[in-house]
Amino acid sequence: NAGVMQNPRHLVRRRGQEARLRCSPMKGHSHVYWYRQLPEEGLKFMVYLQKENIIDESGMPKERFSAEFPKEGPSILRIQQVVRGDSAAYFCASSPGTGAITEAFFGQGTRLTVV
Protein backbone atom coordinates (compact mmCIF):
# COMPACT_ATOMS: atom_id res chain seq x y z
CA ASN A 1 0.00 0.00 0.00
CA ALA A 2 1.83 3.05 -1.26
CA GLY A 3 1.91 6.11 0.93
CA VAL A 4 0.94 9.61 -0.05
CA MET A 5 2.75 10.47 -3.28
CA GLN A 6 3.65 14.01 -4.18
CA ASN A 7 5.29 15.19 -7.35
CA PRO A 8 7.45 16.75 -8.32
CA ARG A 9 9.76 16.66 -5.27
CA HIS A 10 11.48 19.83 -6.44
CA LEU A 11 10.08 22.51 -8.71
CA VAL A 12 11.79 25.65 -9.96
CA ARG A 13 9.72 28.40 -11.53
CA ARG A 14 10.49 31.90 -12.72
CA ARG A 15 8.46 34.78 -11.37
CA GLY A 16 5.15 35.02 -13.22
CA GLN A 17 4.97 31.36 -14.21
CA GLU A 18 2.46 28.82 -12.96
CA ALA A 19 3.29 26.07 -10.50
CA ARG A 20 1.25 22.90 -10.42
CA LEU A 21 1.74 20.50 -7.51
CA ARG A 22 0.23 17.02 -7.46
CA CYS A 23 -0.79 14.77 -4.62
CA SER A 24 -2.04 11.19 -4.81
CA PRO A 25 -3.57 10.17 -1.48
CA MET A 26 -3.18 6.77 0.10
CA LYS A 27 -5.43 4.08 -1.30
CA GLY A 28 -8.86 4.32 0.27
CA HIS A 29 -8.39 7.87 1.53
CA SER A 30 -10.92 10.41 0.38
CA HIS A 31 -9.71 13.47 2.30
CA VAL A 32 -6.74 15.60 1.30
CA TYR A 33 -5.09 18.50 3.10
CA TRP A 34 -2.48 20.93 1.81
CA TYR A 35 0.00 22.70 4.07
CA ARG A 36 2.77 25.19 3.40
CA GLN A 37 6.02 25.30 5.32
CA LEU A 38 8.25 28.32 5.00
CA PRO A 39 11.95 27.92 5.87
CA GLU A 40 12.49 27.53 9.62
CA GLU A 41 8.75 27.80 10.26
CA GLY A 42 5.87 25.51 11.13
CA LEU A 43 3.14 24.17 8.90
CA LYS A 44 0.39 26.50 7.85
CA PHE A 45 -2.92 25.00 6.79
CA MET A 46 -4.07 25.96 3.32
CA VAL A 47 -7.00 23.85 2.20
CA TYR A 48 -8.98 20.70 3.02
CA LEU A 49 -10.70 18.80 0.23
CA GLN A 50 -12.83 15.76 -0.27
CA LYS A 51 -13.47 14.25 -3.66
CA GLU A 52 -14.93 17.03 -5.83
CA ASN A 53 -15.53 19.28 -2.81
CA ILE A 54 -13.61 21.99 -1.00
CA ILE A 55 -14.41 21.62 2.69
CA ASP A 56 -12.25 24.35 4.20
CA GLU A 57 -10.12 26.84 2.27
CA SER A 58 -9.66 29.32 5.07
CA GLY A 59 -5.87 29.14 4.77
CA MET A 60 -5.67 29.75 1.03
CA PRO A 61 -4.60 33.17 -0.21
CA LYS A 62 -7.51 34.76 -1.98
CA GLU A 63 -5.60 35.36 -5.19
CA ARG A 64 -3.43 33.18 -7.44
CA PHE A 65 -3.94 29.97 -5.41
CA SER A 66 -6.47 27.25 -6.18
CA ALA A 67 -6.90 23.59 -5.35
CA GLU A 68 -8.97 20.72 -6.63
CA PHE A 69 -9.49 17.04 -5.91
CA PRO A 70 -11.35 15.54 -8.86
CA LYS A 71 -13.31 12.34 -8.85
CA GLU A 72 -10.48 10.67 -10.74
CA GLY A 73 -6.81 11.51 -10.44
CA PRO A 74 -4.65 13.35 -7.97
CA SER A 75 -5.33 16.50 -6.02
CA ILE A 76 -3.76 19.55 -7.62
CA LEU A 77 -2.55 22.73 -5.93
CA ARG A 78 -2.12 25.47 -8.52
CA ILE A 79 -0.25 28.70 -8.00
CA GLN A 80 -0.55 31.24 -10.78
CA GLN A 81 1.91 34.05 -11.44
CA VAL A 82 4.32 32.87 -8.78
CA VAL A 83 6.33 35.36 -6.74
CA ARG A 84 9.50 34.87 -4.67
CA GLY A 85 7.44 34.73 -1.48
CA ASP A 86 5.76 31.54 -2.73
CA SER A 87 9.06 29.68 -2.32
CA ALA A 88 8.34 27.04 0.33
CA ALA A 89 7.78 23.36 0.91
CA TYR A 90 4.21 22.28 0.18
CA PHE A 91 2.99 19.18 1.95
CA CYS A 92 -0.03 17.11 1.18
CA ALA A 93 -1.67 14.79 3.69
CA SER A 94 -4.53 12.34 3.36
CA SER A 95 -6.89 10.62 5.74
CA PRO A 96 -9.73 8.16 5.43
CA GLY A 97 -12.01 10.78 6.92
CA THR A 98 -14.02 8.33 8.96
CA GLY A 99 -14.10 7.75 12.66
CA ALA A 100 -13.17 9.99 15.51
CA ILE A 101 -9.48 10.12 14.79
CA THR A 102 -8.65 12.32 11.87
CA GLU A 103 -5.17 10.89 11.55
CA ALA A 104 -3.36 12.20 8.52
CA PHE A 105 -0.50 10.67 6.57
CA PHE A 106 1.92 13.02 4.87
CA GLY A 107 3.75 12.98 1.58
CA GLN A 108 7.41 13.90 1.16
CA GLY A 109 6.53 17.38 0.00
CA THR A 110 7.22 19.52 -3.04
CA ARG A 111 9.88 22.16 -2.60
CA LEU A 112 9.06 25.12 -4.78
CA THR A 113 11.75 27.63 -5.59
CA VAL A 114 10.82 30.81 -7.42
CA VAL A 115 13.74 32.53 -9.14
Add this chain to the structure above:
Amino acid sequence: GDSVTQMEGPVTLSEEAFLTINCTYTATGYPSLFWYVQYPGEGLQLLLKATKADDKGSNKGFEATYRKETTSFHLEKGSVQVSDSAVYFCALSRRGSRLTFGEGTQLTVNP
Protein backbone atom coordinates in the same frame (compact mmCIF):
# COMPACT_ATOMS: atom_id res chain seq x y z
CA GLY B 1 -10.56 28.80 16.94
CA ASP B 2 -8.33 25.84 17.60
CA SER B 3 -4.70 26.47 18.43
CA VAL B 4 -1.60 24.63 19.60
CA THR B 5 1.28 26.22 21.50
CA GLN B 6 4.62 24.48 21.67
CA MET B 7 7.70 25.08 23.71
CA GLU B 8 10.03 27.29 21.77
CA GLY B 9 13.19 25.79 20.43
CA PRO B 10 15.73 24.96 19.49
CA VAL B 11 16.49 22.34 22.12
CA THR B 12 19.98 20.89 22.34
CA LEU B 13 20.71 17.85 24.50
CA SER B 14 23.47 15.37 25.05
CA GLU B 15 22.88 11.73 24.22
CA GLU B 16 21.01 9.83 26.96
CA ALA B 17 19.56 13.03 28.43
CA PHE B 18 15.88 13.31 29.38
CA LEU B 19 13.65 15.12 26.93
CA THR B 20 10.49 17.14 27.54
CA ILE B 21 8.81 19.25 24.87
CA ASN B 22 5.79 21.13 26.18
CA CYS B 23 2.55 21.40 24.24
CA THR B 24 -0.72 23.04 25.25
CA TYR B 25 -3.85 23.44 23.19
CA THR B 26 -7.08 25.38 22.87
CA ALA B 27 -10.04 23.69 21.25
CA THR B 28 -13.76 23.22 21.60
CA GLY B 29 -15.05 19.77 22.32
CA TYR B 30 -12.75 16.81 22.70
CA PRO B 31 -9.96 16.83 20.14
CA SER B 32 -7.56 14.05 19.31
CA LEU B 33 -3.93 14.93 19.97
CA PHE B 34 -0.84 13.98 18.00
CA TRP B 35 2.91 14.31 17.88
CA TYR B 36 4.53 14.29 14.46
CA VAL B 37 8.26 14.19 13.68
CA GLN B 38 10.01 15.65 10.64
CA TYR B 39 13.52 14.57 9.71
CA PRO B 40 15.60 16.85 7.46
CA GLY B 41 14.27 17.02 3.92
CA GLU B 42 11.36 14.72 4.69
CA GLY B 43 7.64 14.95 5.27
CA LEU B 44 5.95 14.51 8.63
CA GLN B 45 5.60 11.11 10.25
CA LEU B 46 3.12 10.33 12.98
CA LEU B 47 5.02 9.59 16.18
CA LEU B 48 2.15 8.97 18.62
CA LYS B 49 -1.44 9.90 19.32
CA ALA B 50 -4.13 10.00 22.03
CA THR B 51 -7.85 10.29 21.50
CA LYS B 52 -9.31 10.95 24.94
CA ALA B 53 -8.44 12.33 28.34
CA ASP B 54 -5.80 10.39 30.31
CA ASP B 55 -4.82 8.32 27.27
CA LYS B 56 -1.09 7.82 26.93
CA GLY B 57 0.40 7.59 23.47
CA SER B 58 3.77 5.90 23.13
CA ASN B 59 6.18 4.90 20.39
CA LYS B 60 9.95 4.39 20.06
CA GLY B 61 10.49 5.34 23.71
CA PHE B 62 8.51 8.59 23.38
CA GLU B 63 5.41 9.15 25.50
CA ALA B 64 2.74 11.80 25.88
CA THR B 65 -0.35 11.85 28.10
CA TYR B 66 -3.58 13.65 27.21
CA ARG B 67 -4.28 15.98 30.15
CA LYS B 68 -7.65 17.62 29.77
CA GLU B 69 -7.46 19.52 33.06
CA THR B 70 -4.31 21.34 31.95
CA THR B 71 -5.06 21.11 28.18
CA SER B 72 -1.59 19.69 27.63
CA PHE B 73 0.12 16.88 25.73
CA HIS B 74 3.79 17.12 26.64
CA LEU B 75 6.25 14.86 24.82
CA GLU B 76 8.83 12.98 26.90
CA LYS B 77 11.63 10.51 26.35
CA GLY B 78 13.84 9.12 29.05
CA SER B 79 17.06 8.79 27.06
CA VAL B 80 17.47 10.53 23.71
CA GLN B 81 19.74 9.35 20.91
CA VAL B 82 21.51 11.24 18.14
CA SER B 83 19.04 9.72 15.69
CA ASP B 84 16.19 11.54 17.50
CA SER B 85 17.45 14.86 16.11
CA ALA B 86 14.51 16.27 14.15
CA VAL B 87 11.67 18.78 14.33
CA TYR B 88 8.74 17.75 16.51
CA PHE B 89 5.21 19.05 15.92
CA CYS B 90 2.29 18.85 18.30
CA ALA B 91 -1.12 18.82 16.61
CA LEU B 92 -4.81 18.45 17.31
CA SER B 93 -7.81 17.44 15.30
CA ARG B 94 -11.52 17.48 15.93
CA ARG B 95 -13.77 15.04 14.15
CA GLY B 96 -14.37 16.19 10.63
CA SER B 97 -11.79 18.93 10.69
CA ARG B 98 -8.21 19.32 9.65
CA LEU B 99 -5.08 19.06 11.79
CA THR B 100 -3.93 22.20 13.56
CA PHE B 101 -0.18 22.28 14.23
CA GLY B 102 2.08 23.99 16.68
CA GLU B 103 5.11 25.88 15.41
CA GLY B 104 7.45 22.92 15.82
CA THR B 105 10.45 22.38 18.09
CA GLN B 106 13.88 21.66 16.66
CA LEU B 107 15.72 19.02 18.70
CA THR B 108 19.44 18.43 18.30
CA VAL B 109 21.09 15.58 20.20
CA ASN B 110 24.86 15.64 20.43
CA PRO B 111 26.98 12.52 20.96
